[in-house]
Amino acid sequence: EVQLVESGGGLIQPGGSLRLSCAASGFTVNSYHMSWARQAPGKGLEWVSVIYTGGSAYYADSVKGRFTISRDNSQNTLYLQMNSLRPEDTAVYYCARGSGSVTAPYYWGQGTLVTVSS
């Protein structure tokens, strides 16, 4: 069974850093395209980043240069390093897994809430 469990969210001051983790089970993270998406309170969904099986990573313009996606195959875990956080980064962050060569999320975690506020 595919499972994705996010952790690492919390309250952080503007300008601060946070690292989100997504522990995967039922598959290996380096075998699928893995993404992060987010949802601000009461708002719609926004794609944040993807790391392809080959290791290439891409970002939404809104986070480029501030966020870094990575994975640890030995821990079977996906990460999102978030620096220079802004109030507008406040959201529930979801990790998600694609299928085959497809980037679109087929499986989603439950999400972790990040609140950027002073």
Place this chain on the structure above:
Amino acid sequence: DIVMTQTPLSLSVTPGQPASISCKSSQSLLKSTGKTHLYWYQQRPGQPPQLLIYEVSNRFSGVPDRFSGSGSGTDFTLKISRVEAEDVGIYYCVQSTQLPLTFGGGTKVEIK
């Protein structure tokens, strides 16, 4: 970026009646591979999104057959043949033909 436009913003449906949601993209979602990367997700209150339909018209594992997807190019539709109480939530279309992935604004489905 490809812009995804969903209509209507909300639907109030009597149980047992059909519902239809439209999604239009600002450019064709057909790739050179011949596949069209248009997906539909359901997000129930307080839950993460769940995949309903992949590549326009394929129901994901476990999705009831009252859900169906259709369309091509830039115009797509999600239909629920007979709405049930458990179908309450927000429905999103998403394209992954081109990065960045982009989501429609969502359609809220309520039960009358």
